[in-house]
Amino acid sequence: MQDLRFMTNNNIPLTIKETQEGLKAKKFLAVELVDAYLERIKKFNPEYNIFLTITEEEAYKKARELDKVGLYDKPLSGVTASYKDIFLTKNIRTTAASKILDNYIPAYSATSVKKIEDAGAIPLGKLNCDAFAHGASGENSDYGSTKNPWNKEFVPGGSSSGSAAALAAGMSLVSLGSDTGGSTRQPANFCNLVGLKPTRGVISRYGVIAMSSSIDTVGTFTHTVDDMEIMFDVLKGEDGFDGIVKNFEKPQIKEEFKLGIAKEFFKEGLDREVEEMIEGVRKTFESINIEIVDISLPHTKYAVPIYYIIQPAEVSSNLGRFDGIRYGNNRDRFGSEAKRRIMLGSYVLSSGYYDAYFDKAQRVRTKLIEDFNLAFEKVDAILSPVSPTPPFKLGENTNDPLKMYLEDVYTASINLVGVPSLALPTMFSEGGLPIGFQLIGPNFSEHNLFELGRRYHQEINYKPKIAL
Amino acid sequence: MKYTPIIGLEVHIEPNTKSKMFCGCSQDHFGKKPNTNTCPICLGLPGALPYANKEAIKKTILLGLALGSEISKSSRFYRKHYFYPDLPKSYQTSQKENPFCIGGELLGKKINHIHLEEDAGKLIHADDGSLIDFNRSGCALIELVTEPVFHSIDEVLKFLKELQLIARYLDISSCDMEKGTMRLEANVSLGTRQQVPGNGLPDYKVELKNINSFRFLEKAIEVEIRRQELELSKGREPIQETRGYDEAKKTTFSQRSKEEAHDYRYFPEADLPPVVIDRSIILDLRSKMVELPQQKRERFEEQYKISKEFIEILVSDKKRADYFEEVAKLDSNYKTIADLIVNKRFDQKYPEPAGLAREIYNLSHMQYATDTETAEIISKVIAGNTDIVTKYNNGQTQVLGFLIGQVQKLLKGTGNPKLISRLLIEKLENDQK
Ligand SMILES: [Zn+2]
Numbered sequence: 001m002q003d004l005r006f007m008t009n010n011n012i013p014l015t016i017k018e019t020q021e022g023l024k025a026k027k028f029l030a031v032e033l034v035d036a037y038l039e040r041i042k043k044f045n046p047e048y049n050i051f052l053t054i055t056e057e058e059a060y061k062k063a064r065e066l067d068k069v070g071l072y073d074k075p076l077s078g079v080t081a082s083y084k085d086i087f088l089t090k091n092i093r094t095t096a097a098s099k100i101l102d103n104y105i106p107a108y109s110a111t112s113v114k115k116i117e118d119a120g121a122i123p124l125g126k127l128n129c130d131a132f133a134h135g136a137s138g139e140n141s142d143y144g145s146t147k148n149p150w151n152k153e154f155v156p157g158g159s160s161s162g163s164a165a166a167l168a169a170g171m172s173l174v175s176l177g178s179d180t181g182g183s184t185r186q187p188a189n190f191c192n193l194v195g196l197k198p199t200r201g202v203i204s205r206y207g208v209i210a211m212s213s214s215i216d217t218v219g220t221f222t223h224t225v226d227d228m229e230i231m232f233d234v235l236k237g238e239d240g241f242d243g244i245v246k247n248f249e250k251p252q253i254k255e256e257f258k259l260g261i262a263k264e265f266f267k268e269g270l271d272r273e274v275e276e277m278i279e280g281v282r283k284t285f286e287s288i289n290i291e292i293v294d295i296s297l298p299h300t301k302y303a304v305p306i307y308y309i310i311q312p313a314e315v316s317s318n319l320g321r322f323d324g325i326r327y328g329n330n331r332d333r334f335g336s337e338a339k340r341r342i343m344l345g346s347y348v349l350s351s352g353y354y355d356a357y358f359d360k361a362q363r364v365r366t367k368l369i370e371d372f373n374l375a376f377e378k379v380d381a382i383l384s385p386v387s388p389t390p391p392f393k394l395g396e397n398t399n400d401p402l403k404m405y406l407e408d409v410y411t412a413s414i415n416l417v418g419v420p421s422l423a424l425p426t427m428f429s430e431g432g433l434p435i436g437f438q439l440i441g442p443n444f445s446e447h448n449l450f451e452l453g454r455r456y457h458q459e460i461n462y463k464p465k466i467a468l
Numbered sequence: 469m470k471y472t473p474i475i476g477l478e479v480h481i482e483p484n485t486k487s488k489m490f491c492g493c494s495q496d497h498f499g500k501k502p503n504t505n506t507c508p509i510c511l512g513l514p515g516a517l518p519y520a521n522k523e524a525i526k527k528t529i530l531l532g533l534a535l536g537s538e539i540s541k542s543s544r545f546y547r548k549h550y551f552y553p554d555l556p557k558s559y560q561t562s563q564k565e566n567p568f569c570i571g572g573e574l575l576g577k578k579i580n581h582i583h584l585e586e587d588a589g590k591l592i593h594a595d596d597g598s599l600i601d602f603n604r605s606g607c608a609l610i611e612l613v614t615e616p617v618f619h620s621i622d623e624v625l626k627f628l629k630e631l632q633l634i635a636r637y638l639d640i641s642s643c644d645m646e647k648g649t650m651r652l653e654a655n656v657s658l659g660t661r662q663q664v665p666g667n668g669l670p671d672y673k674v675e676l677k678n679i680n681s682f683r684f685l686e687k688a689i690e691v692e693i694r695r696q697e698l699e700l701s702k703g704r705e706p707i708q709e710t711r712g713y714d715e716a717k718k719t720t721f722s723q724r725s726k727e728e729a730h731d732y733r734y735f736p737e738a739d740l741p742p743v744v745i746d747r748s749i750i751l752d753l754r755s756k757m758v759e760l761p762q763q764k765r766e767r768f769e770e771q772y773k774i775s776k777e778f779i780e781i782l783v784s785d786k787k788r789a790d791y792f793e794e795v796a797k798l799d800s801n802y803k804t805i806a807d808l809i810v811n812k813r814f815d816q817k818y819p820e821p822a823g824l825a826r827e828i829y830n831l832s833h834m835q836y837a838t839d840t841e842t843a844e845i846i847s848k849v850i851a852g853n854t855d856i857v858t859k860y861n862n863g864q865t866q867v868l869g870f871l872i873g874q875v876q877k878l879l880k881g882t883g884n885p886k887l888i889s890r891l892l893i894e895k896l897e898n899d900q901k
Binding site for chain 1: 508509512513514515516517518519520547549551553556557558559731733734735736737738739740741
């Protein structure tokens, strides 16, 4: 048997296929996989602050069940999974990385957690993030910042900081995050991973602590596009608990693709290296006979302002339930970012201001949707940066909330519109940190985005790797 | 100066759906052990999402159709925010723009709209603090809001009783005030003659809340009108506020003033998709529409020709009206049937309509004296009342009643009235010849 106890960068399985082939061939047992992952978690977590709760007992229990049957025939059999701490897990502490929920033990599990575990996954624990998913760097966690495994002086991105870092550190094979304004795609890029923001209304949000109800989506992290497709197929579809979710019919996969590039995305503020990376990606796509078309998305310049009206408005509503009567702790435990959003949100909804802010923002949002609809009449997908810069240093943006908000400039419009976007890893910056891009498609085009991503990764001979 | 009351109503009706508004818990919460009828959704736990109850939506639309409301083609839910311990999400999922039913009319009184929302839990105050029972939290609640078009307590009560009856006929709700499945609020202000009707409203209104019977509402409005009259007579305009009714003191008391009024921060509930109501749904509901109380009153009058009092009593309880009609199918003595049901409560004695029909048959057939017996008695009566017979022969036919009475008396009430009068007239006419 393969000795997994001292699994290193070289022999830890980085794909679902590799994991399941090893299990089926009895190269290793599921419990040995758990041994190996837990060993890595215990070794690196104190330094990188990725897991908030480790579910050792549950992991071994599930692994033993899998080994007892010995078939490993479900889509995620033997796949180690961990969840952003805004996903409720029955009887397992769920904090949303906020001290207000410091000792909250949920009475039920999120649909996506259930679906993943029903598909055979082994749960390893709960992951750090910006408190209530408010942030773009992980630094708003009440439990301390998560460090980027590729360079611990840098942020792993946010708000799903731990979900990305866990994979980059080889502590979990797949993870769940959320994407309300880029919270999956940006950390995926910052940690050299594949990240998906699905079409709104495809994956149930039931049991995910809400941030902005008209914008929230369940995000997923994997090392490869193939794995992302497996995860997506497990997670999608109605559960009878999220009224906006409709069942999903897999579309016909296209043979030929047209890719749009929006001129509005290449203006000041875009880092030179990111711009050059996009140029390189464009050439690669052209080299595999994918036509590049110039498009225009004129209203995207309003995306961040309207995002920071609608999102805090919904945040102020969703956080109201933490009223000090329930959940054990008083409201003084809210962090400053939550307080900022509650005040901003209450203001834009208050009578006399609703029309000028919230309602106007909703009307601009309609314009934004029209922009994208028009673009998708011309192209099958849009190539775009995710973050305007490569990963930044811890502490670099923390004193300037507005600067942090600008991290969402290429991502927020996608959430406001509701369409899916696949973030893909491609290369490392001069400073040795991962950078990547996103492919945005029309509603329900996830499988076509996977196809495009696969073709790109094949062409550059992409091989997943971990930092530690 | 003479003032006219200007009253608008807000009526909450708890529909008798199987489940709550947005979750699978039972809508029937009455008398259950506290906090046993709950789930993550109606407890407002983090991550829980609402899932709209189609049955509740249909019942709301049905009520709108019965009252002639316009049904919105696309309707949606809104979040209405306020903090209260029994409101676990800190907002109530309700409606604002495009509620399910807009406009409508009942007894000539205009309805503003009918919307659907969820109920809150209940606070139970104990010595050592307050407890919260969430059994009612998230229950479906239909709210009907009228225009301020009532000018007397009588109009208000008539309207509310008819609304209650309609909701029961449509099987929307038990509308039981005691169980709280019907709850009333009234907005009361006093206007001068010039302000009524439609010449602008007074610039204040007093909301009377938490009233749980028609009788209390009647009293509350009455004392509130007197209170406002007194204020106005002293040259003070009553302030806009919410007041409750104290039955012991027979007064209303201030609960919340305008300055303390909530800013509800309404905005569309993104967790629920807009509800599109297409024609097929409306056609389906229309096809299931039952005969409404007013239609039944008119038909009973036409078909059975029984008194208005009987009709009113029968129609006020659909089960009794149905029972009456079942018996009426078996026997055409409609007045007797109505009388036995209304005055003798025979519907309770004979739960099966056929039972009452048999009883009526027995009453009308078994006890009658035979033709021969009747003829014999008639001869006796004619012989013993020659002076009366003479009056009859002289054209005073009204004495017939007296003679019939005498016959019936001697028959000890077993005579068939139709038979007596036929035989009596025959004999009188024949004797004359
Ligand atoms: Zn419930």
